[in-house]
Amino acid sequence: MILEGKQRIWSEYQKDIPDDHWYYVRSCIRQNFFPASERMFTHIVKDVLGKDLYETPHHTTCGGIAYHCDTIPQETAMTIVARQFALMTEAGYENYCPSCITSFGNYAEILETWREYPELEARIREDLWKACRREFKKPRYLAHSSDLIFHWRGEIARLAKKRLMDVRTGQPLRIVEHIGCHYAKMFPSKGVGGAEYPYVLAGMVESWGGQVIDYPERRHCCGYGFRQYHVKANRGYSLSNTYKKFESMEPYHPDAIVTNCPGCPYFLDRWQYVIASQTGKTYGENGHGIPVLTYEELAGLVLGYDPWDLGLQLHQVAVEPLLDKMGVEYDPKAKYLGLNKEDLMRPELPTQIKCY
Amino acid sequence: MHDNIVIIGGGIAGMEAAKALLALGHTPILIESAPTLGGHVGRWHKLFPDLTSARELVARLRSEIVGANIFLGTQVISMNRLADGYSLKLSNGIVINASALLISTGFKLFEADRKEEYGYGVYDRVITNADLEDWFSGADDARIPQQPQTVGFVHCVGSRDLKACNGQCSKVCCATAIKQAIEIKERFPFARVYCFYMDLRLFGKKYEDFYVNAQRDYAVQFIRGRVSEVSETIDGHLQVKAEDTLSGKPLKMQLDLLVLMAGVVRNTAVQELTSMAGLETDSDGFLRSRDNEYAVVESGQPGIFYAGACTGPKTVPETIAEARSAALSIHAYLKTL
Amino acid sequence: MTERFNDSFHPFVIPFLAGMAFVITVCLIKAVVVVFQMESGERRRYLLSLLKPNIIVKNIYDIIVDCLLHVRLWKRNRMLGFMHSSIAFGWFMIILLGHIQVLLYCPDRISTFYYPIFFDWFIEGGQHTLISILLDLFLYVILAGIALAIVKRFYSRLFGMRRTTRPTLLNVIGLYSLWAIFPLRFIAEQCARSGNLTLAPWWAYSIALCVFMCVLPFSRYLHIPAEMMLVTMRNAHITISRPGKGIARVQTDSCPNCGVCIDACPMNADPANLKDSTVYLTRQIRRHNDRRVGQISDKCMLCGKCTSVCQVGVDGPKLRILARAARKYNIGPDFSNVRPDVPKSSGKILYFGGCMSQLTPLIGRSIESVLKKSGVEYKWMDRDGGLCCGRPLHTAGRLKEARELVLRNQEAILASGAHTLLVSCPICYREFKERYVLPGISVIHYADFMIELIQSGSIGLKEKSDICYVYHDPCELGRGCGMYETPRRLIAQAAGIAEAPKNRTESVCCGGSLGSLSLDFAHREKITRASLQNLYDSGADAIATACPLCQATFSRYSDRPVKDLAQIIDEQTVAVIDNSRRRETGCDIEGATLAKIGN
């Protein structure tokens, strides 16, 4: 691997990311899967970095899941998106930041479509007006929330309490970065670092002291694949794709996986349990899995927050080995206590993969 | 100034044209931006289909044009239209008034790193056809292993690819890939050699024989399917993926060396020159001939002629023939002045 | 005439007696083994045939004509014929006359066995009887034959043989001992008659006999007894069925290694194939060299020319098919669920084009056109493809699998209700003739059919074309089915005809044969070109053939047009009356024609 080659490509895919005044839209599913992630993001941006980040409870789904499951036509998705933009316009913002990768891709795709077919945009404006009497301006900047964390990765590194280092050996942690398919595969120029060698997560890992792992199936989908998972008959295929990725990264012995998509961490995390249950195979050390974190969770750990406050107890794969390596202090007894120290109850622990 | 002929570009087209013009009694002025003559062919090791030495061809041409005025390492920095010709200012300060100009500025090899998925410049063992020719000619290349067990050739890198902004066939890569595959097999008889192709376009004299030879005598395997992506494995091998379109199945394999057949694209370095001369570009991005069927060597401008790959990908014999044709056209044109 | 010695024995006869005992024992054992190896039914048939008087007569006649006089060889090559028959017949006569001589002049010594052989040693003054003169005469004939043999060994071209086999050591020993026997006998006799009773020539003579007889069962000279046995087996109609056993064994042993098949073999247009002629096949079979037997068997085009020129009747193609059949392949088409889609054709002609004809559609179209002109009602059985006739599988040695296809087609043809099966491909035709059982259905080749149509006036001939054709006999039609003259008669009625130097039974395979399994495309070209050269030598303007494979193969390289017989006839014939009028008048030409054909 020639690092200069990658750096040259990274330098070609720079993206303008304004430093302040963002309109933030949440993901449909992330708060269920990784409850602290979006909370952590708003906290870092607003409270830690002191930036202006605006949210409104009126926003809805972007229609991306339905669109990618082939259940609604693109025009419908466009009208939904037009309403989101209208909410942003009404709030007086022009920098749009979705938390979801599929949303990000959906917005990028729709904006590009409108650029190519202005008559379609005009029709959607008309439809939106007819539907809810709203008007919108297109966002001036579109960035995914991971783009923002990438943008501020240096500041986070300066404020860091922990680094991505094995405190026992002093070696950098080996981190697999997994990018959601809809981030840059459709429009390489919309992603930091492009589509082939995306830099958005790699940049964070590097700044926070870790070492990025590049493995053969790096580009491959996490396995979710929308209808592949949602239709049960296809679910084995979804699982097989995840399996392929793990088989490919296994020889590198990664310490953790970091992702920037709602579905990816979920499937990379939960399918490890299914693979272990079906084949008996685990990919971490001593029968553990490989911990899978969102970039917000990783940022939270780096900034020194309590792992249980970050919701890491809700991961299927035990994060404790990673916490131990990073030197994060945690109370094993407090793992299943909620924010208000309410007992969340202990889950039944699987037998084929080591959990606590 | 009368009858001054300036040839811009000292590859085999420019050299052959100079030679023909000398034979017709002219003394052409040959301008080459590089410090040596020979262009791309000068860098090549052997030519298909008879595996003749490219260097010898260039050396022979060089010895045959000693009578011409040759400016090496020189560019045309400005150009003005005169009543009966052109005034050219060169980077060495010389000003030439010419009655006829021959554009033989050739082509540029596609920059293989623009096909990011193939990892040229990123992975340790990915090289281009030109790199391999350099190595055949004796240059060191750390990317080529001592004893490669498996070698892959990817056809059409930057050719016939709208995503690489070049929809045209580069014409020479199929035969070049076969030639290089054979040369690799001769050096490493135990290596397995694979060619990944979209279509094999082996149109020229003896090219098909060349293809059969590669299959039968060198056991080169041809896989119909474009390589989709390349990655590096933990032990430094390359993993390539393609569809084996003839079996309709996805295919992957590990290789010790991957050679990208970088295609022929227009020479952007001479864009300024061509716009100064008022030359038009054809829809394929190369210079537009007055007529693509019977006046390929003529431009739309009086007194400006073309030879070689500046009007599109060409093989060596085609380029040589065009150069001679252009020399005759210039000779005839000068008589009309 | 008196006995020279009181003692009727001398030690020098011992080598002869030992050799004689040895050769008789070994040959008897071999014969018994062969008979034992035969299938029980065949064994019975064979043994019974040896007792039938008419067959006994035929056996004796054939043995004299084939094994002693070599009449077939005489016909092919007089020099060779003389050489072989002088030695074989001369020797036989010497033995016969020698015994008569003993019976006449010293009948009490007949039981010694060796008196007829060494007569002049034991008996004095016997040289002026008629028998003695005859004996001397035959000895001179033999000596002349041996002189020729010596010349032939070193200058085979004088005998018109371009190539001959290279003998093995045992064969060389046998050859030299055979050459030595008769000059030694001559010297010994002359010495004894002149009163010189030196023992040396008699010892040498006896030892030469001994050596020859000891070598005989292990050399090509085994062909002498084997051929006689083969004649009796042939007359009992025993067919080859098992590789290396029974008649196959006898055939192999009967090969005299004369090498006539080498020059005849069309494959030898390419010197690379020189060692693949039948003579080498029999040699390798005897040596149990399975690898070479496999190679030789797989390469052969099965054109049958070696058999047609073979003096003893070794069936090269059959031996090869058996060798192929002995090999195992994971192949076995199962078409038990397939019902060939044969149109109902009660009272009609069913035309079977065969697989190959789909690649030469002109043949089928021409046949169809002729059928239409004649007004005969017909159905085309495999217009859209059908099951293979089975011959290719059969020639590849897949006998069981071929049988499957035969049964499948047979069933379908019988069910169609047709009264006649018209065939255009000689490969299929041979299979239909040899292996199909189609009661009530006459299988007819289109050449026979067309000549019948012309003769009955069902189609009319145009004015004779001035093109001169040379007819190439396809292997399967000529040597395979024995049809040589009908195609020539057809062409002669429609156009000019010329003959190639090698024709009919000596026709040269086109090189495209399905018979060969391993000959590849590049190596067939030379064979085809040699075959074409033979046809060009006729001086004809165009080539006519009657096989889709020959047609396609020749067309590839021929410098003159190659046409199928059907095409020529179609071009040169017209309808006599149009079909609508035929129906009106109720004229049943179809019935009339077929009645004749049926006969």
Next chain:
Amino acid sequence: MTDFGFKLSKSSTIDLSRVELDRFEELCRQEPGAKVCIGCGSCTASCPAGRLSGMSVRKVLLGLQRGQKVNDMLQCCMLCGKCTMVCPRGINTRNLILTICRIYD
């Protein structure tokens, strides 16, 4: 092992690095024509057995080169020789078929 109602499916990807090609190489030695196939499909298109059984010489040759077990497809070959007649590369397809049937059993 837990039953989830779905399971890992076998990858359809051909991994050429793991394909055992010894027998294919033996085939190439015995019938060098195997190396020069260009996959034009004329053999399959003209095959009478293919019409009845789905046999395809092209697919078999390619499949064996990719390490797949496809030689059973040749079971139905009638050895009629049409494929040999039409092959533009002059491959002795009949010998190829027989050799495959001998080597891969």
